[in-house]
Amino acid sequence: MSNTALQGRGKPQLRLRNMTDTNLLTMITIIVFVVMYLFAVIVLKKGFLKPQMLLNILNENAALIILSCGMSLVMITGGIDISVGGVTALVCTACAVYLDKQGGNVPMAILLAVGIGLAFGLVQGYLVAYLEIQPFIVTLAGMFFARGMTTIINTDPFNVAHPGFVALKGTRITVPFLGSYNKHGNYISAYIEIGVIVALLAAAVLFLVLKWTKTGRSFYAVGGNRQSALMLGVNVRRTVFLSHLFCGLLAGIGGFVYFMHVGSCAPSHASGAEMNAIASSIIGGTMLTGGVGNIIGTFFGVVSLALIQQIVSSVGLDQAWWTGITVAAMLCVFLVVQSVIISRRKKANLTAAAENTR
Amino acid sequence: MTAKTTVKSGSFLSGLLRHQIVIPLAAILLLTLFNLIADPSFFRIKLGMTNAGNPVLTGNLITILDSGSELAILAIGMTLVTAASGGQDISVGAAIAISGSVILRILCGPPGAYSGELQAPIFVAFLAACAVSMIFGAFNGSLVAFFRIQPMVATLILFTAGRSIAAWINNNKLPIISDDRFSYYGGYLPGVPIPTPFFIAVICFVITWAILKFTNLGLYVQSVGINEKTSRLNGLNPELIKFATYVLLGLCVAVSGFIKVSRVSTLNYSVIAKDIEMDAILAVALGGNALSGGKFSMSASVLGAYVLQYLTTTLYKFHVKPESLSAYKAVVVILLVILSAPAVREKLSSLVKKLHSPASSAGQSA
Known part of the structure; x- marks a missing residue:
C-alpha cells in the first residue's frame, strides 16, 4: 500500500486524485476565470486589458463578495441563508432614513447596519441550530420579514444627502502603478472604493478563520458529516449557530457596503442578491451538500459571474435577457461538471480502496 | 369509567395532534377565530351581477x-x-x-x-x-x-x-x-x-x-x-x-x-x-x-x-400595504414553524403530561 502511494507521488494524474474536493473545485474556478479573461483580452480587446476594468468589477461587486462569503460559510456547514438580499435592502433603508430623516451620524449608521445583520443572524441561527427548523424555511421567513420591514420603514426611494455619508461614498482610493493613459496621453489613476477594501478584508479574515482555526475546521466537519462531527466532539449546534451568526453579520456589513455604493434606498434594492450569492458560491466550488468550499473560490465565483456579464454585453448581445440566459448557462455547465467530477472521483476512490484492501 | 374516557380522548387528541394535517387546520381555526372576533362581516358572501349580467359571488371567502x-x-x-x-x-x-x-x-x-x-x-x-x-x-x-x-x-x-x-x-x-x-x-x-x-x-x-x-x-x-x-x-x-x-x-x-x-x-x-x-x-x-x-x-x-x-x-x-404584507406573513410563518418544530413539540407535550398527570392522579384517588 505504501508502495503505491510512493509511486503515485511522481505522477500528476494521481496527484490530482490526492487533492481534496475543495481544492480541485477552487482550481477549476480559477482556471475558468483566467481563460475567460484571456479570451476577453485577446478576442474582444475593448479595454479588457486596462486594470481599471477589473477594479470596476470589484467596485461593482464588493457587496456581493461579502454576501457570498457569508453564504459560502453557511453552505459549507450544510445550510442555506436566503435572507441576505432582504437584509441588504433593510440595511439600506434603515440607514438612509436614520441619516437623512433623523439626523444621525455615519458611525452610528454603521453600527445600525451591523446590528441589523447580527440580529437576523442571532434569531435565525437560534431557530436553525437549537430548535432544529429547516434553514430554508427560517431564512425564507427572514427574507420576507426583511423585505416587508423595508417597505414599512419607507417606500419612496430617495438619494441620501447627508454630507458625511456623501463624502464617504465619494472616497476613492488610488491604486499605485495601475493607472492608464487616455487618448490625449493624460495619466488616469486607477481607483477602488472603500467597499472593496472592506470586502477583501472580510474575505481574508474569513479565509484565515476557515483554514486555521478550530472553529473554522469544525464548519467543514459539521457540513461533511454531522454525525461523525458530533462523535469527534464538535459542538454541532454551536457551529451551526455560529455559521448563521457570521452570515448575518456579513449580510449587515455587505448591506452597508452596498449602501455606500448606491447611496440611495429603495425597497427593490438588492433584489435577487441572495440567488446571485448562492450562484457565486456554487461557481466558486462550494457545494450545497456541505463540507466543500473555499473563500478564494467564492471570490473568483463572484468576479467570474461579473466578468461573463461584461463579456456578454461587449460581444453585442445587449438585450437584457441575454445576461440571465448566459449566467444560467454558465451555472449549468459548472454544476454538471462538478457533479460529474465528484461522482467520478468517488468511484475512483472506491476502486482504489477496494484494490488497497485486496 | 370517566378515567377511561379521559385517557381515550387524550390518546385520540394526541393521535390527531400527531397527524400533520393538524397544522394547517389549526392555522385555519386560528385565523377564523381572529376574524370572527375582529370583524364577523369578513365572512359575508354576496351574490352580485357582472356588467354582462352574469351572476357572481363576491366576498372574502370567495376571494x-x-x-x-x-x-x-x-x-x-x-x-x-x-x-x-x-x-x-x-x-x-x-x-x-x-x-x-x-x-x-x-x-x-x-x-x-x-x-x-x-x-x-x-x-x-x-x-x-x-x-x-x-x-x-x-x-x-x-x-x-x-x-x-x-x-x-x-x-x-x-x-x-x-x-x-x-x-x-x-x-x-x-x-x-x-x-x-x-x-x-x-x-x-x-x-x-x-x-x-x-x-x-x-x-x-x-x-x-x-x-x-x-x-x-x-x-x-x-x-x-x-x-x-x-x-x-x-x-x-x-x-x-x-x-x-x-x-x-x-x-x-x-x-x-x-x-x-x-x-x-x-x-x-x-x-x-x-x-x-x-x-x-x-x-x-x-x-x-x-x-x-x-x-x-x-x-x-x-x-x-x-x-x-x-x-x-x-x-x-x-x-396592510401589499408591499409590507411579507413582514406579517413572516411573523405568522415563524410562529407556526416554531410551534411545529420537533424540539418545541416535545417540550410542549411533556408540559401537557406534567399538567395532566397530577390532575389524573387526583381523579383516580377521588
Missing part, C-alpha cells in the same frame, strides 16, 4: 378560494417533488412566466402581429404551454435525478434564466388578449357564480388524488424520499421517479400559468408570479411535510396553500 388556486395547484406538484427528492423547485415562478409567454405567443402569433383575433384555439395554446413546461420540468428533473445535483441548486439555473427566456419568446412584447373566451379560465364562466380557477384547482387535486390512490406512485415517491438505496434494492428506479415528479410539477406550472395569464389577459415577464416559488414551498411546509423528503400529505399541502391565501386576504382586510 380566498379564487386567488389561492394557482398556489394550491403548484403545491400539489411541489409536494411530490419535495417528497421524492428531498428538495424544492425554486424555478416555478420563472417557469410560469415561460408558460404564460408560450400561451401568448401561440394565441397572438409572432411578436407584433397580433390584431385582436386569436391565431390558434385556446386549447392548443394550453397544450403547447404544458409541453414546454414539462420539457423544462424534465430539464430540472434530469439535473436532479441523473446528475445528482441538489434540487435547489439545479433549479436555480432555470430560476435565473426563466424570465429572460420568457421575454425572449415574445421579443419583450406584451400583447393583450381581448377575447372574452380566454378570460373565462381566470374569471367566471357565464352563468356560474363560482370562479373558474377554483374548479380547475379541484379538478387537479381530484386527478392527483385518484392517481395516488389507485396507483403505487405515492408509495414509490415516499420510499424514494425516505431511503433511495433501499428502494433501489426493492426494485424501484429512484432516478425515474424523481424525474417523473419534476415533469409532473411542470404540468402543474403550466396549469397555474394558464390561470395567471387568463386573469389579466397578458403578462409582465418580470413581475408575473413573483415569489410564488417561496409561497409554494411555504404551503408545503405549512402542510407539515418534511422539506427533507419522505412522507407527505397532498391534502395538507393544498390546505396549506389556502391558509396562506387566507392569511393574505385577512391582512388585506386590515389595510
